[in-house]
Amino acid sequence: MSNDLILSENIKSMATPGKYMVFVLAGEEYGIDILKVQEIIGVIDVTRVPKMPKYIKGVINLRGKIIPVINLRMKFGIEEIEYTEKTCIIVVQVARGLKSVTMGVVVDEVEEVVDISSEQLEATPDFGSQIDMEFIMGVGKIDNSVKLLLDIDKILSATDISAIVSTSDLGD
Amino acid sequence: MVEKKIVEKLDSVAQELMLIDASDLQALGLLHTEFEQLRDWASDNSYDELASLLKEGVGILGDVMLDNVDDATKSIDRASQIIATVNESITSGKMETKAKSKKQPKKTASKKKKATPPPEQEIENFDFELAGEFIYEANEHLEYSEQNLLILEKNPDDNEAVNTVFRAFHTIKGVAGFLGLIDIKDLAHEAETILDKVRKGDIYCSGEIMDVILASVDAMRQLITSLQDSVSKGQSPLQGIDQTQIITRLQNCSTGAEEAPSSVKEEKPSEPEESMPKVVVEEPESEEVIAVPEDKDKSKPAQLAKQVDRSLAQIQEFMKVDSNRLDGLIDLIGEMVITSSTIAGAPEIKGIKSVNFRKQLRQLEKITRELHEKGMSLRMVPVGPTFRKMERIVRDLAKKAGKDIEFFTHGEDTELDKTVVDRLNDPLLHIVRNAVDHGIESSGEDREKKKKHPKGRVGIHAYHKGGNIVIEVSDDGRGLDTEAILAKALEKGLISGNEQLSDKEIFNLIFEAGFSTAKKITDISGRGVGMDVVRKNIEALNGHVEIDSAYGEGSVFTIKLPLTLAVIDGVITKVGNERYIIPTLSIRESLRPKPEQISTMVNKGTTITLHNHLIPLFRVNELFDVETPPKDLTDSIVVVVDSGFRQIGLVVDELLDQQQIVIKTLEDTMQDVPGISGSTILSDGLVGLIVDVISIAKLADKI
Numbered sequence: 024m025s026n027d028l029i030l031s032e033n034i035k036s037m038a039t040p041g042k043y044m045v046f047v048l049a050g051e052e053y054g055i056d057i058l059k060v061q062e063i064i065g066v067i068d069v070t071r072v073p074k075m076p077k078y079i080k081g082v083i084n085l086r087g088k089i090i091p092v093i094n095l096r097m098k099f100g101i102e103e104i105e106y107t108e109k110t111c112i113i114v115v116q117v118a119r120g121l122k123s124v125t126m127g128v129v130v131d132e133v134e135e136v137v138d139i140s141s142e143q144l145e146a147t148p149d150f151g152s153q154i155d156m157e158f159i160m161g162v163g164k165i166d167n168s169v170k171l172l173l174d175i176d177k178i179l180s181a182t183d184i185s186a187i188v189s190t191s192d193l194g195d
Numbered sequence: 196m197v198e199k200k201i202v203e204k205l206d207s208v209a210q211e212l213m214l215i216d217a218s219d220l221q222a223l224g225l226l227h228t229e230f231e232q233l234r235d236w237a238s239d240n241s242y243d244e245l246a247s248l249l250k251e252g253v254g255i256l257g258d259v260m261l262d263n264v265d266d267a268t269k270s271i272d273r274a275s276q277i278i279a280t281v282n283e284s285i286t287s288g289k290m291e292t293k294a295k296s297k298k299q300p301k302k303t304a305s306k307k308k309k310a311t312p313p314p315e316q317e318i319e320n321f322d323f324e325l326a327g328e329f330i331y332e333a334n335e336h337l338e339y340s341e342q343n344l345l346i347l348e349k350n351p352d353d354n355e356a357v358n359t360v361f362r363a364f365h366t367i368k369g370v371a372g373f374l375g376l377i378d379i380k381d382l383a384h385e386a387e388t389i390l391d392k393v394r395k396g397d398i399y400c401s402g403e404i405m406d407v408i409l410a411s412v413d414a415m416r417q418l419i420t421s422l423q424d425s426v427s428k429g430q431s432p433l434q435g436i437d438q439t440q441i442i443t444r445l446q447n448c449s450t451g452a453e454e455a456p457s458s459v460k461e462e463k464p465s466e467p468e469e470s471m472p473k474v475v476v477e478e479p480e481s482e483e484v485i486a487v488p489e490d491k492d493k494s495k496p497a498q499l500a501k502q503v504d505r506s507l508a509q510i511q512e513f514m515k516v517d518s519n520r521l522d523g524l525i526d527l528i529g530e531m532v533i534t535s536s537t538i539a540g541a542p543e544i545k546g547i548k549s550v551n552f553r554k555q556l557r558q559l560e561k562i563t564r565e566l567h568e569k570g571m572s573l574r575m576v577p578v579g580p581t582f583r584k585m586e587r588i589v590r591d592l593a594k595k596a597g598k599d600i601e602f603f604t605h606g607e608d609t610e611l612d613k614t615v616v617d618r619l620n621d622p623l624l625h626i627v628r629n630a631v632d633h634g635i636e637s638s639g640e641d642r643e644k645k646k647k648h649p650k651g652r653v654g655i656h657a658y659h660k661g662g663n664i665v666i667e668v669s670d671d672g673r674g675l676d677t678e679a680i681l682a683k684a685l686e687k688g689l690i691s692g693n694e695q696l697s698d699k700e701i702f703n704l705i706f707e708a709g710f711s712t713a714k715k716i717t718d719i720s721g722r723g724v725g726m727d728v729v730r731k732n733i734e735a736l737n738g739h740v741e742i743d744s745a746y747g748e749g750s751v752f753t754i755k756l757p758l759t760l761a762v763i764d765g766v767i768t769k770v771g772n773e774r775y776i777i778p779t780l781s782i783r784e785s786l787r788p789k790p791e792q793i794s795t796m797v798n799k800g801t802t803i804t805l806h807n808h809l810i811p812l813f814r815v816n817e818l819f820d821v822e823t824p825p826k827d828l829t830d831s832i833v834v835v836v837d838s839g840f841r842q843i844g845l846v847v848d849e850l851l852d853q854q855q856i857v858i859k860t861l862e863d864t865m866q867d868v869p870g871i872s873g874s875t876i877l878s879d880g881l882v883g884l885i886v887d888v889i890s891i892a893k894l895a896d897k898i
Contacts, residue, residue: 068881074894082874
């Protein structure tokens with residue numbers, strides 16, 4: 024059974040058919056709902072913000088708007104690697120309650136945009152990838168490959184942040 | 196206070212009462228204060244019945260807190276009832292006010308308007324759009340009228356002033372009639388009648404007449420405010436509010452016999468001036484802190500000249516602009532400034548040798564800068580009108596307290612962002628009230644004994660300094676008593692008693708929450724709620740407030756504000772490979788410490804001695820976990836900042852630059868980062884974080 028963590032904000036979302044942006048993280052392929060993707064940029068210098076959890080690398084200036092950048096590997100507890108020329112930042116708009124928040128996620132490589140139909144959708148398997156199933160809304164099977172569809176809204180929930188900020192020993 | 200705010204306050208108090216637990220002392224305490232504020236509002240506005248009801252409420256809550264009641268729940272119910280009654284009275288518009296006890300001359304049987312109002316009714320086919328314009332203009336008229344009335348008070352022969360006020364009410368009456376606003380029209384008519392008599396010379400504008408006209412300005416304001424309320428809700432305003440009290444007063448005064456001129460407030464320009472005792476200020480500028488006698492010698496020609504200027508100013512055209520659009524425009528200009536300097540600073544661009552190119556580039560930068568300044572100036576308004584409001588308040592307060600006070604202003608033309616001016620109103624008001632209430636001594640004799648001028652002096656002085664505006668409120672009153680303040684602070688647990696505080700630091704303790712040394716709690720101040728709220732409000736504007744004083748001679752409140760909300764002046768510092776910006780307003784000084792200044796103490800950590808004071812040091816690289824090799828203190832820079840009432844020293848590697856910073860809020864995800872108040876984009880395009888000097892100290896405490 025999929026791991027339904029009780030996050031007060033949202034119940035588990037189910038993947039819907041549509042276009043997904045596919046990227047690679049530690050050898051596995053993931054998809055994000057294209058409607059949430061704002062743009063893709065190459066890796067740029069990030070300004071570190073103190074007292075934040077390690078997976079929040081800091082903030083960047085995106086044409087005048089200051090947005091946080093999250094290293095997805097670290098968020099999922101996968102070992103961090105050095106950036107290569109393929110490393111990108113996907114700028115996404117995630118839902119936070121009624122508002123939408125812009126943030127960047129660092130991924131190893133961006134592949135393509137695929138169309139996933141309802142026949143290709145499957146429920147999340149029990150066993151899994153290296154990451155917590157809580158973030159996976161479903162699975163898209165295209166030809167022989169399997170793309171894990173990411174619930175990007177959950178990546179940084181408010182509970183994360185408030186828990187973070189109130190503790191005093193962090194960020195080391 | 197405005198009706199809408201009161202209604203909101205009543206609603207929130209009602210809600211709190213429903214949820215409260217009778218044993219929750221803290222919540223009861225807060226409610227008690229709210230009741231007191233409501234009671235004061237009621238008595239300030241002569242709603243005597245409401246005031247006594249609310250007074251009862253205050254007493255009830257006090258008893259519950261002290262556990263002097265048999266049935267706490269019942270008492271709280273009674274308190275709820277009181278709030279409900281007050282709320283009802285206000286919203287139904289039937290406020291019972293007791294007429295002030297005055298000798299009223301016999302009413303002659305002349306044809307007067309009947310004081311019985313028609314029952315409340317809506318207006319048919321109400322023109323909302325026209326109403327919007329009317330409200331805006333009416334408010335301008337009223338403000339202008341008030342200014343002129345105050346001038347008139349000092350100079351009763353100033354006929355131009357009377358005429359201006361007359362015309363204002365006349366205009367209001369006209370449009371109000373057209374819109375069907377009967378209440379406003381009626382009130383304006385009565386005011387206009389009495390003003391007409393004054394300008395014709397049939398009535399002499401005495402103290403009492405002045406009071407009544409000012410009262411009608413207030414009443415008119417309230418009508419306009421409730422009109423605004425209805426219009427903003429899309430409701431047609433109800434007519435038929437009971438105005439008997441003010442209308443009767445107006446009618447009586449206008450038909451009454453001429454009154455002997457009251458001598459208290461009138462100033463004779465020829466009065467000899469003594470030199471003002473100089474109050475200790477930390478930055479003695481060439482301009483004096485307290486406005487100099489030149490303001491006082493306002494002889495008639497100067498007044499007339501000012502009036503001519505004013506009428507010329509009226510011809511200047513204004514346009515109403517959607518403020519959102521304006522903000523959008525200014526944001527965009529801000530972006531342009533950043534991009535322009537990024538381009539100019541790029542190495543590839545710097546490498547271009549072409550003379551013509553460099554010329555064009557400089558031109559571009561120049562135009563961008565000017566565009567930026569012009570953009571900023573769009574939102575700027577002079578502080579003058581705010582000072583006018585203060586003048587009125589001082590007059591009313593002084594009268595109430597039975598004190599003889601002169602009020603000066605200097606720098607009315609100084610300009611500030613409109614939002615800042617709006618938000619400055621309340622804290623400034625509180626400070627001014629404080630000066631009148633606590634600062635100036637109660638009687639002329641007290642002052643004479645100290646060889647002071649019999650009239651107390653309160654002044655506001657505004658000027659630009661650096662990238663900021665400075666507003667000083669000074670009084671030549673009692674000054675602050677360090678002993679009393681220390682004692683109180685100890686009593687309230689604000690300090691431990693072990694700190695060695697400079698006089699300045701002691702004075703600024705009054706800004707800490709829960710502080711008040713007033714021996715007698717008056718209507719206006721003295722409940723210990725005020726000063727910390729004042730400071731919070733000013734800090735919310737990215738500003739800074741502090742007080743300096745000389746015991747027995749007077750005090751000065753110095754408020755420093757950035758010119759706009761979005762921009763502050765900041766110093767960019769280097770800590771390891773990172774950059775942090777410290778707002779200039781908070782910086783007292785920066786230095787490279789000498790070995791003999793540094794000392795380490797067991798319970799205080801490392802400190803430096805500066806001007807005979809120990810200032811605790813905090814290494815920013817430690818606070819913010821910046822990876823950097825340890826650096827000797829004598830190789831670093833210490834930036835001494837004001838953090839709350841104490842001063843602390845922040846240790847950084849280097850100071851890089853000082854410049855205007857456009858503040859960008861960190862998005863939702865990054866609110867409440869301890870020690871950081873915001874961010875900005877630096878000239879190389881990277882993000883710079885702005886240090887929050889208050890919360891950084893708290894971060895330090897955790898280490």
